[in-house]
Amino acid sequence: MVDTSDTSVPLRVLHLTAGSDAGGLSRYIFDLGAAMHARGHQVAVAGQRGAWHWLFESAPFPWIDAPMKAGPFGLRKAARVLLDWMKDHPVDLLHVHYRKCSMVGRQIQKICPVPILYTLHLSDLQVGWPWSYFTDFGDHVHAASSEARDWLIESAKVKAENISLVPHGIDPVRFPLTTESQRSAARQALGFGPADLVAVFVGRLDSPKNEGWLLDLADRSRDRLPGLKMVLVGEGPHEQMLRRRVVRQKLRERVFLLGHREALPIYQAADALLLPSRREGFSLVCAEAMSTGIPVLRTRTAGTSELVIENQTGRSVAIDRDKFIGAAIEFLSDLPALASMGKCAAEHVHAKFTFEKQLHDTIGLYRSVVSRRR
Numbered sequence: 001m002v003d004t005s006d007t008s009v010p011l012r013v014l015h016l017t018a019g020s021d022a023g024g025l026s027r028y029i030f031d032l033g034a035a036m037h038a039r040g041h042q043v044a045v046a047g048q049r050g051a052w053h054w055l056f057e058s059a060p061f062p063w064i065d066a067p068m069k070a071g072p073f074g075l076r077k078a079a080r081v082l083l084d085w086m087k088d089h090p091v092d093l094l095h096v097h098y099r100k101c102s103m104v105g106r107q108i109q110k111i112c113p114v115p116i117l118y119t120l121h122l123s124d125l126q127v128g129w130p131w132s133y134f135t136d137f138g139d140h141v142h143a144a145s146s147e148a149r150d151w152l153i154e155s156a157k158v159k160a161e162n163i164s165l166v167p168h169g170i171d172p173v174r175f176p177l178t179t180e181s182q183r184s185a186a187r188q189a190l191g192f193g194p195a196d197l198v199a200v201f202v203g204r205l206d207s208p209k210n211e212g213w214l215l216d217l218a219d220r221s222r223d224r225l226p227g228l229k230m231v232l233v234g235e236g237p238h239e240q241m242l243r244r245r246v247v248r249q250k251l252r253e254r255v256f257l258l259g260h261r262e263a264l265p266i267y268q269a270a271d272a273l274l275l276p277s278r279r280e281g282f283s284l285v286c287a288e289a290m291s292t293g294i295p296v297l298r299t300r301t302a303g304t305s306e307l308v309i310e311n312q313t314g315r316s317v318a319i320d321r322d323k324f325i326g327a328a329i330e331f332l333s334d335l336p337a338l339a340s341m342g343k344c345a346a347e348h349v350h351a352k353f354t355f356e357k358q359l360h361d362t363i364g365l366y367r368s369v370v371s372r373r374r
Contacts, residue, residue, distance in 0.1 A: 021050035079107035169358030186269035205236030295341035
Protein backbone atom coordinates (compact mmCIF):
# COMPACT_ATOMS: atom_id res chain seq x y z
CA MET A 1 0.00 0.00 0.00
CA VAL A 2 1.35 3.42 -0.97
CA ASP A 3 2.08 5.69 2.01
CA THR A 4 0.30 8.92 1.02
CA SER A 5 1.38 10.60 4.25
CA ASP A 6 4.79 10.85 2.58
CA THR A 7 4.67 14.30 0.97
CA SER A 8 6.81 13.07 -1.94
CA VAL A 9 4.11 10.59 -2.98
CA PRO A 10 1.51 12.00 -5.46
CA LEU A 11 -2.14 11.86 -4.43
CA ARG A 12 -4.95 10.42 -6.56
CA VAL A 13 -8.16 12.41 -6.05
CA LEU A 14 -11.57 11.96 -7.69
CA HIS A 15 -14.00 14.89 -7.38
CA LEU A 16 -17.72 14.09 -7.44
CA THR A 17 -19.92 17.05 -8.37
CA ALA A 18 -23.49 17.42 -9.58
CA GLY A 19 -22.36 18.88 -12.88
CA SER A 20 -20.21 21.40 -14.69
CA ASP A 21 -22.74 24.11 -13.91
CA ALA A 22 -22.21 27.88 -13.92
CA GLY A 23 -20.79 29.33 -10.76
CA GLY A 24 -18.02 29.40 -8.20
CA LEU A 25 -18.18 25.68 -7.41
CA SER A 26 -17.07 24.72 -10.91
CA ARG A 27 -14.30 27.30 -10.73
CA TYR A 28 -13.19 25.97 -7.32
CA ILE A 29 -12.91 22.39 -8.61
CA PHE A 30 -11.16 23.43 -11.82
CA ASP A 31 -8.61 25.70 -10.16
CA LEU A 32 -7.81 23.18 -7.42
CA GLY A 33 -7.57 20.29 -9.89
CA ALA A 34 -5.36 22.20 -12.33
CA ALA A 35 -3.00 23.33 -9.56
CA MET A 36 -2.70 19.82 -8.15
CA HIS A 37 -2.10 18.37 -11.61
CA ALA A 38 0.68 20.91 -12.16
CA ARG A 39 2.33 19.63 -8.98
CA GLY A 40 2.28 16.00 -10.12
CA HIS A 41 -0.91 14.74 -8.46
CA GLN A 42 -3.57 12.74 -10.33
CA VAL A 43 -6.99 14.37 -10.49
CA ALA A 44 -10.29 13.49 -12.16
CA VAL A 45 -13.80 14.99 -11.98
CA ALA A 46 -17.12 13.15 -12.36
CA GLY A 47 -20.60 14.59 -12.89
CA GLN A 48 -23.12 15.66 -15.51
CA ARG A 49 -22.30 18.15 -18.23
CA GLY A 50 -23.63 21.64 -17.59
CA ALA A 51 -23.49 25.22 -18.82
CA TRP A 52 -19.81 25.62 -17.92
CA HIS A 53 -18.55 22.37 -19.40
CA TRP A 54 -16.36 24.44 -21.72
CA LEU A 55 -14.21 25.12 -18.66
CA PHE A 56 -13.48 21.43 -18.11
CA GLU A 57 -12.93 20.72 -21.80
CA SER A 58 -9.66 22.66 -21.47
CA ALA A 59 -8.67 20.94 -18.22
CA PRO A 60 -5.43 18.94 -17.93
CA PHE A 61 -7.35 16.19 -16.10
CA PRO A 62 -10.18 13.87 -17.23
CA TRP A 63 -13.91 14.37 -16.91
CA ILE A 64 -16.10 11.29 -16.29
CA ASP A 65 -19.75 11.47 -17.33
CA ALA A 66 -21.90 10.17 -14.45
CA PRO A 67 -25.60 10.90 -13.63
CA MET A 68 -25.03 12.67 -10.30
CA LYS A 69 -28.31 14.62 -10.46
CA ALA A 70 -30.43 11.51 -10.92
CA GLY A 71 -32.75 9.64 -8.58
CA PRO A 72 -31.82 6.50 -6.63
CA PHE A 73 -31.46 4.25 -9.70
CA GLY A 74 -29.41 6.85 -11.54
CA LEU A 75 -27.10 7.30 -8.56
CA ARG A 76 -26.52 3.56 -8.47
CA LYS A 77 -25.59 3.76 -12.14
CA ALA A 78 -23.18 6.59 -11.35
CA ALA A 79 -21.51 4.43 -8.71
CA ARG A 80 -21.14 1.55 -11.20
CA VAL A 81 -19.66 3.88 -13.82
CA LEU A 82 -17.10 5.18 -11.36
CA LEU A 83 -16.22 1.75 -9.96
CA ASP A 84 -15.55 0.57 -13.52
CA TRP A 85 -13.34 3.62 -14.11
CA MET A 86 -11.50 3.07 -10.82
CA LYS A 87 -10.47 -0.47 -11.83
CA ASP A 88 -7.90 1.11 -14.14
CA HIS A 89 -7.53 4.38 -12.23
CA PRO A 90 -7.33 3.71 -8.47
CA VAL A 91 -7.86 6.71 -6.20
CA ASP A 92 -6.82 7.61 -2.66
CA LEU A 93 -9.72 9.97 -1.91
CA LEU A 94 -13.22 10.93 -3.05
CA HIS A 95 -13.74 14.70 -2.72
CA VAL A 96 -17.51 15.25 -2.90
CA HIS A 97 -19.39 18.53 -3.33
CA TYR A 98 -23.11 17.68 -2.96
CA ARG A 99 -25.18 15.42 -0.74
CA LYS A 100 -26.13 13.18 -3.66
CA CYS A 101 -22.44 12.82 -4.42
CA SER A 102 -21.91 11.55 -0.87
CA MET A 103 -24.57 8.92 -1.47
CA VAL A 104 -22.67 7.77 -4.57
CA GLY A 105 -19.45 7.78 -2.56
CA ARG A 106 -20.98 5.50 0.08
CA GLN A 107 -21.99 3.01 -2.62
CA ILE A 108 -18.43 3.06 -3.93
CA GLN A 109 -17.10 2.47 -0.41
CA LYS A 110 -19.01 -0.83 -0.20
CA ILE A 111 -16.70 -2.18 -2.90
CA CYS A 112 -13.63 0.02 -2.54
CA PRO A 113 -12.83 1.44 0.94
CA VAL A 114 -11.72 4.88 -0.20
CA PRO A 115 -12.30 7.82 2.21
CA ILE A 116 -14.80 10.60 1.49
CA LEU A 117 -14.09 14.29 2.08
CA TYR A 118 -17.16 16.55 1.83
CA THR A 119 -16.74 20.27 1.12
CA LEU A 120 -19.61 22.40 2.44
CA HIS A 121 -20.15 25.08 -0.22
CA LEU A 122 -23.39 26.46 1.25
CA SER A 123 -24.25 26.45 4.93
CA ASP A 124 -27.77 26.58 6.39
CA LEU A 125 -28.88 23.59 4.35
CA GLN A 126 -32.11 21.81 5.25
CA VAL A 127 -31.15 18.95 7.54
CA GLY A 128 -34.48 18.09 9.19
CA TRP A 129 -36.75 15.27 8.07
CA PRO A 130 -36.87 14.13 5.26
CA TRP A 131 -33.56 15.82 4.35
CA SER A 132 -31.78 14.07 7.20
CA TYR A 133 -32.32 10.76 5.39
CA PHE A 134 -30.34 12.05 2.38
CA THR A 135 -27.71 14.02 4.32
CA ASP A 136 -24.28 12.45 4.57
CA PHE A 137 -21.22 14.62 5.15
CA GLY A 138 -18.75 11.85 4.37
CA ASP A 139 -15.92 10.72 6.61
CA HIS A 140 -14.60 14.25 7.11
CA VAL A 141 -15.91 17.73 6.28
CA HIS A 142 -14.07 20.70 4.84
CA ALA A 143 -15.51 24.09 5.83
CA ALA A 144 -14.24 27.25 4.17
CA SER A 145 -15.33 29.62 6.95
CA SER A 146 -15.76 29.67 10.70
CA GLU A 147 -19.51 30.34 10.32
CA ALA A 148 -19.84 27.24 8.13
CA ARG A 149 -17.91 25.19 10.70
CA ASP A 150 -20.16 26.46 13.51
CA TRP A 151 -23.27 25.59 11.51
CA LEU A 152 -21.98 22.06 10.94
CA ILE A 153 -21.48 21.58 14.67
CA GLU A 154 -24.61 23.30 15.96
CA SER A 155 -27.22 22.48 13.29
CA ALA A 156 -25.91 19.49 11.34
CA LYS A 157 -24.54 17.82 14.51
CA VAL A 158 -21.18 16.97 12.95
CA LYS A 159 -18.45 16.29 15.53
CA ALA A 160 -15.89 19.08 15.72
CA GLU A 161 -13.01 16.63 15.28
CA ASN A 162 -14.48 15.61 11.90
CA ILE A 163 -14.32 19.16 10.51
CA SER A 164 -11.31 21.03 9.09
CA LEU A 165 -11.30 24.76 8.33
CA VAL A 166 -9.48 25.67 5.12
CA PRO A 167 -10.56 29.08 3.75
CA HIS A 168 -10.59 29.68 0.02
CA GLY A 169 -7.83 31.77 -1.46
CA ILE A 170 -7.17 34.14 -4.34
CA ASP A 171 -4.20 34.33 -6.69
CA PRO A 172 -3.10 37.99 -6.50
CA VAL A 173 -1.46 37.62 -9.91
CA ARG A 174 -4.86 36.83 -11.45
CA PHE A 175 -6.64 39.49 -9.38
CA PRO A 176 -4.09 42.30 -8.85
CA LEU A 177 -4.72 45.71 -7.32
CA THR A 178 -6.32 47.90 -9.98
CA THR A 179 -4.36 50.89 -11.28
CA GLU A 180 -6.00 54.18 -12.23
CA SER A 181 -5.31 53.57 -15.92
CA GLN A 182 -6.90 50.10 -15.70
CA ARG A 183 -9.90 51.56 -13.91
CA SER A 184 -10.41 54.21 -16.60
CA ALA A 185 -10.05 51.68 -19.42
CA ALA A 186 -12.45 49.22 -17.79
CA ARG A 187 -15.09 51.90 -17.27
CA GLN A 188 -14.73 53.14 -20.80
CA ALA A 189 -15.15 49.60 -22.13
CA LEU A 190 -18.47 49.35 -20.27
CA GLY A 191 -19.61 52.79 -21.43
CA PHE A 192 -19.26 54.41 -17.98
CA GLY A 193 -17.60 57.71 -17.16
CA PRO A 194 -15.38 58.75 -14.23
CA ALA A 195 -18.33 60.37 -12.44
CA ASP A 196 -20.51 57.25 -12.52
CA LEU A 197 -20.98 55.26 -9.31
CA VAL A 198 -20.41 51.62 -10.30
CA ALA A 199 -21.64 48.83 -8.01
CA VAL A 200 -21.30 45.23 -9.15
CA PHE A 201 -22.66 41.79 -8.42
CA VAL A 202 -20.94 38.67 -9.73
CA GLY A 203 -22.63 35.30 -9.27
CA ARG A 204 -25.32 32.89 -10.27
CA LEU A 205 -28.73 34.48 -10.81
CA ASP A 206 -30.64 32.13 -8.55
CA SER A 207 -32.63 32.05 -5.30
CA PRO A 208 -29.90 31.98 -2.62
CA LYS A 209 -28.30 35.14 -4.04
CA ASN A 210 -31.30 37.50 -3.59
CA GLU A 211 -30.08 39.38 -6.67
CA GLY A 212 -33.52 40.94 -7.12
CA TRP A 213 -32.74 43.17 -4.13
CA LEU A 214 -30.19 44.97 -6.31
CA LEU A 215 -32.92 46.06 -8.72
CA ASP A 216 -34.91 47.27 -5.71
CA LEU A 217 -31.83 49.25 -4.66
CA ALA A 218 -31.49 50.84 -8.10
CA ASP A 219 -35.19 51.74 -8.09
CA ARG A 220 -35.33 53.20 -4.56
CA SER A 221 -32.07 55.18 -4.76
CA ARG A 222 -32.85 57.36 -7.79
CA ASP A 223 -32.71 60.53 -5.69
CA ARG A 224 -29.92 59.58 -3.26
CA LEU A 225 -27.65 57.90 -5.86
CA PRO A 226 -28.54 59.46 -9.23
CA GLY A 227 -25.31 58.30 -10.90
CA LEU A 228 -25.61 54.66 -9.84
CA LYS A 229 -24.77 51.98 -12.42
CA MET A 230 -25.73 48.56 -11.01
CA VAL A 231 -23.90 45.85 -12.98
CA LEU A 232 -24.93 42.19 -12.64
CA VAL A 233 -22.60 39.56 -14.11
CA GLY A 234 -23.72 35.93 -14.23
CA GLU A 235 -26.19 33.42 -15.56
CA GLY A 236 -29.05 31.51 -14.01
CA PRO A 237 -32.77 30.78 -13.99
CA HIS A 238 -33.71 34.30 -12.85
CA GLU A 239 -32.04 36.12 -15.74
CA GLN A 240 -35.10 36.59 -17.96
CA MET A 241 -37.27 37.66 -15.04
CA LEU A 242 -34.70 40.26 -14.06
CA ARG A 243 -34.50 41.58 -17.63
CA ARG A 244 -38.28 42.00 -17.71
CA ARG A 245 -38.14 43.89 -14.41
CA VAL A 246 -35.50 46.26 -15.77
CA VAL A 247 -37.81 47.19 -18.65
CA ARG A 248 -40.97 47.34 -16.55
CA GLN A 249 -39.42 49.53 -13.84
CA LYS A 250 -37.60 51.78 -16.34
CA LEU A 251 -34.16 50.85 -15.01
CA ARG A 252 -32.32 50.50 -18.31
CA GLU A 253 -30.08 53.49 -17.49
CA ARG A 254 -29.30 52.16 -14.01
CA VAL A 255 -29.14 48.34 -14.20
CA PHE A 256 -27.02 46.33 -16.63
CA LEU A 257 -27.24 42.53 -16.92
CA LEU A 258 -24.14 41.39 -18.79
CA GLY A 259 -24.52 37.60 -18.64
CA HIS A 260 -21.35 35.57 -18.22
CA ARG A 261 -18.20 37.69 -18.43
CA GLU A 262 -14.61 37.51 -17.28
CA ALA A 263 -14.86 38.98 -13.78
CA LEU A 264 -11.57 40.91 -13.58
CA PRO A 265 -12.51 43.80 -15.94
CA ILE A 266 -15.79 44.17 -14.02
CA TYR A 267 -13.98 44.47 -10.70
CA GLN A 268 -11.56 46.97 -12.24
CA ALA A 269 -14.46 49.22 -13.25
CA ALA A 270 -16.22 49.07 -9.90
CA ASP A 271 -16.42 51.23 -6.80
CA ALA A 272 -17.88 48.42 -4.69
CA LEU A 273 -19.23 44.86 -4.78
CA LEU A 274 -22.64 44.05 -3.32
CA LEU A 275 -23.66 40.55 -2.20
CA PRO A 276 -27.19 40.18 -0.74
CA SER A 277 -27.12 36.35 -0.48
CA ARG A 278 -29.29 34.27 1.81
CA ARG A 279 -26.62 31.53 1.99
CA GLU A 280 -22.90 31.31 1.26
CA GLY A 281 -20.05 29.01 2.18
CA PHE A 282 -17.33 31.68 1.88
CA SER A 283 -17.85 33.80 -1.29
CA LEU A 284 -14.94 33.65 -3.68
CA VAL A 285 -16.25 36.68 -5.56
CA CYS A 286 -15.94 38.83 -2.44
CA ALA A 287 -12.32 37.79 -2.04
CA GLU A 288 -11.62 38.33 -5.75
CA ALA A 289 -13.13 41.81 -5.70
CA MET A 290 -11.29 42.74 -2.54
CA SER A 291 -8.01 41.54 -4.05
CA THR A 292 -8.43 44.12 -6.84
CA GLY A 293 -9.00 46.91 -4.33
CA ILE A 294 -12.76 47.33 -3.99
CA PRO A 295 -14.71 46.96 -0.73
CA VAL A 296 -17.73 44.72 -0.25
CA LEU A 297 -21.13 45.06 1.33
CA ARG A 298 -22.52 41.62 2.06
CA THR A 299 -25.20 40.01 4.13
CA ARG A 300 -23.97 38.15 7.22
CA THR A 301 -23.52 34.72 5.70
CA ALA A 302 -20.69 32.22 6.04
CA GLY A 303 -17.36 33.82 5.18
CA THR A 304 -18.22 37.26 6.52
CA SER A 305 -16.02 37.07 9.61
CA GLU A 306 -13.02 36.02 7.50
CA LEU A 307 -13.31 38.76 4.89
CA VAL A 308 -15.12 41.73 6.40
CA ILE A 309 -13.41 43.87 9.00
CA GLU A 310 -16.24 46.31 9.66
CA ASN A 311 -15.65 49.75 8.14
CA GLN A 312 -12.11 48.74 7.15
CA THR A 313 -12.45 46.19 4.33
CA GLY A 314 -16.20 46.55 3.87
CA ARG A 315 -19.43 46.20 5.79
CA SER A 316 -21.98 43.53 6.61
CA VAL A 317 -25.69 43.67 7.23
CA ALA A 318 -28.48 41.34 8.36
CA ILE A 319 -30.22 39.18 5.75
CA ASP A 320 -33.14 41.55 5.31
CA ARG A 321 -34.17 43.33 2.10
CA ASP A 322 -34.91 46.77 3.56
CA LYS A 323 -31.88 46.75 5.85
CA PHE A 324 -29.65 45.73 2.97
CA ILE A 325 -30.98 48.47 0.70
CA GLY A 326 -30.61 51.10 3.42
CA ALA A 327 -27.07 49.97 4.21
CA ALA A 328 -26.18 49.93 0.51
CA ILE A 329 -27.35 53.51 -0.04
CA GLU A 330 -25.28 54.68 2.94
CA PHE A 331 -22.28 52.55 1.87
CA LEU A 332 -22.26 53.83 -1.72
CA SER A 333 -22.80 57.48 -0.72
CA ASP A 334 -19.26 57.88 0.66
CA LEU A 335 -16.76 57.53 -2.20
CA PRO A 336 -13.66 58.49 -0.14
CA ALA A 337 -14.56 55.79 2.41
CA LEU A 338 -15.01 53.25 -0.39
CA ALA A 339 -11.55 54.04 -1.75
CA SER A 340 -9.97 53.73 1.70
CA MET A 341 -11.74 50.45 2.46
CA GLY A 342 -10.78 49.09 -0.96
CA LYS A 343 -7.09 49.57 -0.25
CA CYS A 344 -7.42 47.81 3.12
CA ALA A 345 -9.46 45.02 1.49
CA ALA A 346 -6.66 44.24 -0.95
CA GLU A 347 -4.05 44.20 1.81
CA HIS A 348 -6.24 41.88 3.92
CA VAL A 349 -6.79 39.31 1.17
CA HIS A 350 -3.20 39.36 -0.07
CA ALA A 351 -1.93 38.79 3.47
CA LYS A 352 -4.31 36.04 4.62
CA PHE A 353 -6.29 34.46 1.78
CA THR A 354 -3.97 33.41 -1.04
CA PHE A 355 -4.62 30.47 -3.32
CA GLU A 356 -1.13 29.12 -2.59
CA LYS A 357 -2.03 28.81 1.11
CA GLN A 358 -5.38 27.22 0.26
CA LEU A 359 -3.65 24.68 -2.00
CA HIS A 360 -1.00 23.82 0.61
CA ASP A 361 -3.61 23.36 3.36
CA THR A 362 -5.95 21.35 1.11
CA ILE A 363 -3.22 18.88 0.12
CA GLY A 364 -2.32 18.54 3.80
CA LEU A 365 -6.00 17.87 4.59
CA TYR A 366 -6.17 15.24 1.84
CA ARG A 367 -3.17 13.39 3.27
CA SER A 368 -4.60 13.58 6.79
CA VAL A 369 -7.99 12.15 5.77
CA VAL A 370 -6.41 9.34 3.75
CA SER A 371 -4.00 8.38 6.54
CA ARG A 372 -6.73 8.48 9.18
CA ARG A 373 -9.01 6.23 7.13
CA ARG A 374 -6.26 3.67 6.62
